[in-house]
Amino acid sequence: MEKVLSRYIYWFESSTNKYLVYNSRYNSLYEVSGNVFKELNKLKNDINYIDYISVDIMEILNRNNIFVSENEDDDFVLELQYRTERAAFSKSKLGLILVPSLGCNFSCRYCFEEHKRDKVMDDKTIDSIILFIKNNKEAKELELVWYGGEPLMAFSAIKKILFRIKNEVNIPIIKHNIITNGYYFNNDVIDYFKNNHLDVIQITLDGERERHNNIRKIKETNEHTYDKIIDNIDNILNSLPNTSVHVRVNIEKSNINDYYEAVEVLGKKWSGKNVIIYPGMLRIENETNMKLSCNCLQKKEISEFMFDINKRGILKQDIYPHSIFCKTCSATRINSFIIGPYGEIYKCWNDVSDNNKVIANVNDGKIINKSLYYRYLIGSKWYNNVSCRKCFFLPICNGSCAWYSLKNKYQNGKFSLCDCMQKYPGMLNKCLEYVYEVNKL
Numbered sequence: 001m002e003k004v005l006s007r008y009i010y011w012f013e014s015s016t017n018k019y020l021v022y023n024s025r026y027n028s029l030y031e032v033s034g035n036v037f038k039e040l041n042k043l044k045n046d047i048n049y050i051d052y053i054s055v056d057i058m059e060i061l062n063r064n065n066i067f068v069s070e071n072e073d074d075d076f077v078l079e080l081q082y083r084t085e086r087a088a089f090s091k092s093k094l095g096l097i098l099v100p101s102l103g104c105n106f107s108c109r110y111c112f113e114e115h116k117r118d119k120v121m122d123d124k125t126i127d128s129i130i131l132f133i134k135n136n137k138e139a140k141e142l143e144l145v146w147y148g149g150e151p152l153m154a155f156s157a158i159k160k161i162l163f164r165i166k167n168e169v170n171i172p173i174i175k176h177n178i179i180t181n182g183y184y185f186n187n188d189v190i191d192y193f194k195n196n197h198l199d200v201i202q203i204t205l206d207g208e209r210e211r212h213n214n215i216r217k218i219k220e221t222n223e224h225t226y227d228k229i230i231d232n233i234d235n236i237l238n239s240l241p242n243t244s245v246h247v248r249v250n251i252e253k254s255n256i257n258d259y260y261e262a263v264e265v266l267g268k269k270w271s272g273k274n275v276i277i278y279p280g281m282l283r284i285e286n287e288t289n290m291k292l293s294c295n296c297l298q299k300k301e302i303s304e305f306m307f308d309i310n311k312r313g314i315l316k317q318d319i320y321p322h323s324i325f326c327k328t329c330s331a332t333r334i335n336s337f338i339i340g341p342y343g344e345i346y347k348c349w350n351d352v353s354d355n356n357k358v359i360a361n362v363n364d365g366k367i368i369n370k371s372l373y374y375r376y377l378i379g380s381k382w383y384n385n386v387s388c389r390k391c392f393f394l395p396i397c398n399g400s401c402a403w404y405s406l407k408n409k410y411q412n413g414k415f416s417l418c419d420c421m422q423k424y425p426g427m428l429n430k431c432l433e434y435v436y437e438v439n440k441l
Contacts, residue, residue, distance in 0.1 A: 003067040005047060007392055008076075011040050014433045022432055023065055024395045025076060027323045029432055036060060080325060080394065081383045087326040088333050088377070094139035094171065095336035098129070098161065099147050100154035102341060102353050106181055107219040108206070120154040121161075125343040128362045130164050132339075133171065139335065143175040147338070147349070152184040154341070155192075162196055175199055181216070182229040190239045202246045203233060204280065207258030230266075237273040245273075248280040252295050256305065263314050278315060279305070290407075291414040299416055303424040311434060320435045321422055327399030331376045347376045350403045380405040385417075393420045 008025035011032070019037035022029045032040075039057050042049045053061070061067050103118035133142065142165070146158060165173065176196075182203035205226070206212040213224035236245055249262045259279045266277055281302055284293040292298075297305065309315045330336040331348040338346040340353070343362040351357030359369045367373055380402035382388045388400070400417035407413035422428040 002070045003050065003062075004070055004073075005043055006066060006068045007073050007390065008395060009066050010392065010428065011037065012429050012432075013037070014429070014436070016433075016437065018433075018436065020432060020436060021064065021066070022428070024321070024392055025073075026065060027321060027396065028064070029320075029436060030064065031436070032060070040066070077383070077389050077394070080327070083325045084327050084381065084383070084399070088328045088381075090333075091136065091138035091335045093141045093143060093174075093335065094133065094136050095143045095145075095330060095333065096129075096133070097145045097147050097330065097336075097338040097349065098151075098158075099149060099338065099340045099352060100151055100157040100161070102149040103153050104148060104150040104181070105153065105183060105219055106150070106216050106225065108215055118153075119341045121157045121341040121343075123160070125339075125341070125363060126157065126160055126164065128343055129161065129339060130168055132362050132365070133165065133169050136171075136335070139171055141174045142169070142171045144173050144177070145175075146178040146180070147352070148179070150181055150184065151178060152180055152189060155184070155189065159192065177202065181225075182232050183218075183225055185232045185236060187235070190236060193240060193243070198240070198243045200244050200246055201236060201240075202248060203229065204248045204250060205229065205262065206250045207255045208261055211255055211258060233270075233275075237270060237275060241274055243274065245275045247275060247277045249277060250280045250282050251297070252282045252284070253297055253301075254295065256297070259309075260314070276316075279309070290412060299418065300424045303421050303427050306421055307427065307430060319431045321396035321431070323395055324398050325395075327382050327397070329399075329402060331402040332380060334377060347373065348403045375406055375410070376402055379409070393418075393423050396420060396422065 006023070006025065008023055009021065010024070011019070011021040014020055019032050019034060020029060021032050021040070036057055039049075039053055039061075043053075050058075050067075058067075098121075100121045101119065103120070133139075144165075151158060176198050177200040178198055179202045182201075185201070185203075206215040209226045212226045216225050217223060218225060233245060233247065236243070247262070247266065249259045251259050259277075263277050281297055282295075284296055285291070286293045306315075307319060310317050310319045329348075330338065336347075338349060338352060339362050340346065340358075344355075344358040345360040345362055346352055346354075346357055347359055348357070357369075357372060359373045360367045378384075380400075382394075382397075382399040385400070388394060388397075391397070397418075397420040401415075401419070404413065404415040404417055408415055408417065422431050
């Protein structure tokens with residue numbers, strides 16, 4: 001059987017003169033001798049050189065999957081496609097992102113919900129949601145996320161829904177999260193969630209105090225909100241120790257240092273607490289809505305920033321790549337839905353409050369926007385992109401954003417779809433070399 005050099009092999013000489021080989025398919029990194037390295041370079045320039053490689057070196061190349069059969073890499077792509085589809089079309093898990101109100105007490109200038117409505121989910125819609133869950137006969141697990149607007153502006157609706165799920169539905173809640181601005185997370189809310197466990201509370205800060213207060217003001221009074229939110233997080237961390245609080249610090253080019261300041265000040269303040277402080281990259285589109293604004297951090301800048309905070313141990317993640325076999329999101333999974341206060345159903349978080357992006361309504365269950373529905377489920381998938389199928393980074397990539405994929409395909413968007421941190425020039429070498437030197441693999 002004819003052998004070829006795998007497209008998933010990458011080799012380089014490190015700054016400390018180590019000869020390193022990385023296999024993205026198997027996510028493996030190892031050092032080779034100078035002789036093997038030289039032979040690889042010759043093969044790169046002329047695959048026919050394989051006939052002149054010694055038996056000993058050929059054995060090393062085969063053992064480390066550097067050479068594969070002629071169709072093996074393409075077959076691996078089919079396996080990834082299968083795994084993606086199996087996860088995307090599984091109905092064993094029901095994912096619900098519930099938006100009990102689109103109303104918000106803040107008036108952030110970049111908010112994508114330009115025309116918010118203060119409607120709170122009524123009892124009829126709640127009835128329909130409970131019936132919707134019950135009718136998902138194949139679902140064995142329920143993942144539940146509260147979203148908005150500001151979901152705690154409809155706290156009464158949240159309590160009604162949770163009460164009915166726990167008393168009328170036989171599907172266990174395996175994930176229970178809330179995304180909130182944190183302002184209304186008072187003692188009453190905390191006491192309620194002591195008995196209705198939340199796994200994660202996500203709260204956003206818009207940088208340091210002055211910047212945050214300038215952006216995140218109370219809508220009606222222009223009241224500052226930073227200190228109130230910090231006090232509430234203090235209370236949450238002390239009262240709900242088993243709930244992880246994820247503090248997202250929004251950054252763009254002008255305030256990137258705010259994240260470092262937040263980690264230094266708030267990290268010290270909440271040392272030992274169940275909290276993660278992470279950067280949120282603001283995605284502000286330009287005036288045509290066809291690409292990101294120049295004020296946003298660009299992909300290369302994000303890559304360098306993430307490398308720095310990981311290398312310095314500021315964010316406890318791994319610089320080393322991760323194998324990602326199922327490349328899906330809520331938009332591309334058949335049993336994941338976002339339900340708004342009118343019972344309107346969306347597939348993507350970014351579509352919330354856009355009437356043109358409603359695919360159905362939970363009150364009648366009929367799909368009213370089939371084109372968008374199938375575009376998300378099928379048309380937005382990574383495997384439709386020839387360059388993705390042939391990409392060295394595919395095994396360690398999470399796949400492209402479905403929302404931006406559709407904007408590029410149907411709305412003349414010019415968005416970059418590649419989010420793999422290691423893809424930007426020189427970054428793969430930096431990540432691999434750092435990991436190798438630290439861990440002495």
